[in-house]
Amino acid sequence: MIYRIGTTYLPVKNVKDSATWYRTVLGAKQNYIDESKAILELANQSIFLVRVQDSQNANFFDWDGKEHFSLTFEVNGLEALKELHEKCSNQGVHVGEIENRGHPGRNFVFSDLNGNLFDVWSELSPDYKKRYDV
Template identity: 60%
Template sequence: MNNKLIRVGTIYIPVKDPVSSAEWYKEKLGAQLNYLDDDKAILNLADISMFLVKAEEQNSNFFDANGTERFVLTYEVDGLEALTSIHADFKERGIKVGEIENRGHAGRNFVFYDLDGNKFDVWSELSQVFKRRFVKEEV
């Protein structure tokens, strides 16, 4: 028996209205809708099942000890060119995005917000483990 966590399977995001939020995720981010009712929407996005759950508080963000607003999820893209491209695409789609940042580590990042103000991060570096397992190098 293998007693270790393998992957993140599902993320739960609080939203005001699952119907309108699901439409936003489909239209703006290309998510695939798998289920929808008045209380939740189940989507596939970036190979993760995402539950948009109707909630009183529609914000998954939090503030760290220094008062900086933080996100709960970072998406990865394959390189700076991909990051720059998706940043421009998000802007064209009317998604609220931050500027591309140098945070003092490898790669670059930017943040974006969904319909309910949930903050997410995008990083220009795919994890090496992911690359070894899933990305086929061009020959």
């Protein structure tokens, strides 16, 4: 049985600049860095920033041709979502509007220095809340 996703790998052009961005903007903890990769802790996961050639990113295009994120971060409630949205905006991060997608909670999309898109959702999963007593 699979218990969790342990590591996420993200393509980046410049490992040092990207690691600094993740630490500064998202509060990641850096555990290791060299010329080809950085290992970060973020949202109870290991995130590997891996140096790539050219302009690769983790996004994909859906059947409608829309570029799509591959990860959704969860925050604890609408106020936390608004605070993160404002913090990212104030730091010059490219952020989308806070959206109502017709399901519980609200979302917004932002991108890192490399164009990797991420979604943020204002609802923590019930299992996570129970497990971590949130």
